[in-house]
Amino acid sequence: MLSEGKIGPAEAVCTASILLCLNALVSASIAADYGLQAAWMVLLLVGGLSGIGVVILMRLMEHYPDQSIIEVSQEVLGPVPGFMIGMIFFFFFLLAAVLFLRVEADRIVTVYLPDTPTSVLVLFMLITGVVSAFIGLESLSRTLHILSIPLIASIILPLILAYNFWDWNNLFPLWGSGLSGILKGGFLLSGMFADILILALIYPSIRVNKTAQIWSKALILGVSTNVATTIGVLLVFPIPNINENLFPVVQTARLVFLSRFVQRVDAFFAFFWMIAIMLKFNVLFYASCISLTRLLKLPYYKPLIYPLSVIVFALAFIPKDIIQVTEWIALGAWRWNGLIAYGLPALLLLIHHLKPKPRSIKGERRPTDGKPIPDPLA
Amino acid sequence: MENQFRTLWLRRIALLLILSFSCSGLTGCWDYDEIDETGYVLFLGLDRGVENRVTLTAQIAVPGRISSNGGGGGGGSDTPIKGQAFQVVSVEAPTFTGAFNMMTSFVDRRLSLKHTKSVIFSEELAREGIMTYLSVMARFPEFRRSVFISVTRKNSAKEYLEKLTPTLEANPAKNSELAAGAANFLGSIPAEPYFHYFYNDAKSTDSDPTCFLADLQRLIPQGAGPSVNPDEWIGEGSYYPGELPRSGGNPREFIGxxxxxxxRMVGEINGNEMTALKLIRGTMKTFTLSVPDPLMPDKMIGVNLQIRKPPQKQIDLSGSVPRLHITVYLEGSLIGMQSSGISYENPNNRQLVEETINQQLNEYMETLVDRAQHEFQADILHLGKTVKHQFRTQQEWVAYDWLNTRFPQAEITVEARTKLRRFGLLRKNAPLSREVSS
Known part of the structure; x- marks a missing residue:
């Protein structure tokens, strides 16, 4: 049985929420494509839809408190179909890590390090991923627990400091593209917060109090950061300028001018953004390692770190350019990830309820049979 | 025990190797940026070229001279600071980026736009349209949206940059910031001259942009221009750049x-109209104004005014044309009067001054509104930003066609409401002794 160490509820919340919060670096621009001035409403709707998905996910996991989503799928569906579903979850995390690695490497090259080859940045980010995967979940989540407040503040604070560029008129017409546009945006971006699936993957490692609060806190923190960021960016960039902007938060931070002595603060915030980017990649890379380990029922995940890092490095260079990788995230991952993160658990929950439950001698329903699952590869 | 010891040391060595390897990346093999190897462009000028499509002029900082001049020397002198803190170079090229590349080939350092403060377009180029250049700048990572945008009136941007001579402030970047910061206490220069606002307004469906209007000091010496009679006067905001009857100081002038x-540039407004523009937009902070003395029209009164609250805009879109009424609320202090013996602190007299101020500001605003609607057909007043609140969706707003159809037809009325609350250090104005006896 794989042992990843134990983390507390607060650490679990921080680990999941940082994945959602970092979407705010670009979500305003993407949401504005659908909702225009009502981009923030689009994100609220995405948050609401994600909330429904999270409730389903939470209900499913409550039935299997000592297992991750990978093992749950095998337990509910049986060895072979469960293995296939588990593989989808593994690819979910692997591709999330790959796309995030590539898009952030390209963004850093574009804004801050124009002469540095993308491959060098990808390599360095990957090294941090490898090191943190070796260190393990406990250290990673505790680091996130300590740093999450400054990291989230580094996204929100520049938007507040740019207050002398705020124009409340930018939020009007209030309904932006109209109800149809908002609904369309809400559904097409419903997978934006699907990374919360990480909680289902590290579920057995969460020490105590596996209550709804962990899920809800992580989601609310992620959604509110994205909504606040979108409003902050909209106050500075009107339609259509927000739509053409690839780095709305960075551009807003570059505008900050409070006096001759308080300007060019983006260089200060960039330091925190880099750390946040590294940590999010580290979590996603670790999740890829763990999901594959659980899928293959291996006792240790560390032997998989190097092979997976080579795979991630290779896959990161499949997208042609920053526009393509941004589209893959916005039009691919954020559109369909909801089906994986919420749709598949809904299916598993449905089957769980439909399946005849084995009963104990006294006739009480057992929460989980707890038997080892047959290895499909054996 | 021995195995544990070995493992511990192996881990330490591995950690040391990883750290060493990481440190090699921190040295910045690709993106190192040595200050003494970089030429920081402070001002950029763009003109229509003669030998090629565009003329790019760059004012490049000479950091050593900025630090030596900026350390308190030179203050208070009207003579140019010795050893300019910048160097001006120019080149003609097919594009902005092409010109930048060509320029790098004949200056000693690699040029950088990271510290660029201002971009100046010639009027000729501005009238052709400048989005070609602005979109390049918006894309360029080194370029910040907090850069100031200016247009030179009669001189080319190249001449303008070549003749800039800071007098009191040697640091060109600070000089530029101080000039823009003067908008906080001058009504006659734009409050938001940033690239950010210009670019946003040019692309938005609710407003049109304005920017700094600049030029070099006129060639006619002070006192050699058309004279005025003793009872005539010309308001301080009635001028355009390059027309001020003055001597000394920096050769550049910003007004209007x-x-x-x-x-595309479609016109220019003077200092008074810029005051009106800032009042209507609600971007005015504080400004001084000279008005005729209501009881002695050949004398003048000086007032310092501030915005009391944001301008109120009443909108009626029910008729065939939109109707707007703009009320501007001001308060201020009487800071100077040429007449003696009249106490404007007295409530009745005070009301007369307030009405005179209102009349004058109404005149400025009506002139500006008329020019914006009929001469420029451009919503530089940013009324569209408020009118669009009446619409639920962007589609409805775009279909309303504010900029092209509605704004030029709109019935716009303006009203200034001023309250004088302070009167300087005097409680009342005592007459001269002979005035009392007469």
Whole structure:
């Protein structure tokens, strides 16, 4: 049985929420494509839809408190179909890590390090991923627990400091593209917060109090950061300028001018953004390692770190350019990830309820049979 | 025990190797940026070229001279600071980026736009449309949106940059910031001259942009221009750049603004109209105004005014044309009067001054509104930003066609409401002794 160490509820919340919060670096621009001035409403709707998905996910996991989503799928569906579903979850995390690695490497090259080859940045980010995967979940989540407040503040604070560029008129017409546009945006971006699936993957490692609060806190923190960021960016960039902007938060931070002595603060915030980017990649890379380990029922995940890092490095260079990788995230991952993160658990929950439950001698329903699952590869 | 010891040391060595390897990346093999190897462009000038499509002029900082001049020397002198803190170079090229590359080939350092403060377009180029250049700048990572945008009136941007001679402030970047910061206490220069606002307004469906209007000091010496009678006067905001009857100081002049329709310059407004523009937009902070003395029209009164609250805009879109009424609320202090013996602190007299101020500001605002609607056909007043609140969706707003159809037809009325609350250090104005006896 794989042992990843134990983390507390607060650490679990921080680990999941940082994945959602970092979407705010670009979500305003993407949401504005659908909702225009009502981009923030689009994100609220995405948050609401994600909330429904999270409730389903939470209900499913409550039935299997000592297992991750990978093992749950095998337990509910049986060895072979469960293995296939588990593989989808593994690819979910692997591709999330790959796309995030590539898009952030390209963004850093574009804004801050124009002469540095993308491959060098990808390599360095990957090294941090490898090191943190070796260190393990406990250290990673505790680091996130300590740093999450400054990291989230580094996204929100520049938007507040740019207050002398705020124009409340930018939020009007209030309904932006109209109800149809908002609904369309809400559904097409419903997978934006699907990374919360990480909680289902590290579920057995969460020490105590596996209550709804962990899920809800992580989601609310992620959604509110994205909504606040979108409003902050909209106050500075009107339609259509927000739509053409690839780095709305960075551009807003570059505008900050409070006096001759308080300007060019983006260089200060960039330091925190880099750390946040590294940590999010580290979590996603670790999740890829763990999901594959659980899928293959291996006792240790560390032997998989190097092979997976080579795979991630290779896959990161499949997208042609920053526009393509941004589209893959916005039009691919954020559109369909909801089906994986919420749709598949809904299916598993449905089957769980439909399946005849084995009963104990006294006739009480057992929460989980707890038997080892047959290895499909054996 | 021995195995544990070995493992511990192996881990330490591995950690040391990883750290060493990481440190090699921190040295910045690709993106190192040595200050003494970089030429920081402070001002950029763009003109229509003669030998090629565009002339790019760059004012490049000479950091050593900025630090030596900026350390308190030179203050208070009207003579140019010795050893300019910048160097001006120019080149003609097919594009902005091409010109930048060509320029790098004949200056000693690699040029950088990271510290660029201002971009100056010639009027000729501005009238053709400047989005070609602005979109390049918006894309360029080194370029910040907090850069100031200016248009030169009669001189080319190249001449303008070549003749800039800071007098009191040697640091050109600080010089530029101080000039823009003067908008906080001068009514006659734009409050938001940033690239950010210009670019946003040029592309938005609710407003049109304005920017700094600049030029070099006129060639006619002070006192050699058309004379005025003793009872005549010309308001301080009635001028355009390059027309001020003055001597000394920096040869550049900022007053009024350049008016754009999308990205094409369509006209210019003087200092008084810029005051009106800032009042209507609600971007005015504080300004001084000279008005005729209501009881002695050949004398003048000086007042310092501030915005009391944001301008109120009443909108009626029910008729065939939109109707707007704008009320501007001001308060201020009487800071000077040429007449003696009249106490404007007295409530009745005070009301007369307030009415005179209102009349004058109404006149400025009506002139500006009329020019914006009929001469420029550009919503430089940013009324569209408020009118669009009446619409639920962007589609409805775009279909309303504010900029092209509705704004030029709108019935716009303006009203200034001023309250004088302070009167300087005097409680009342005692007459001269002979005035009392007469």
């Amino acid at each position: 603004g350049a008016v754009f329709r999308d990205d």
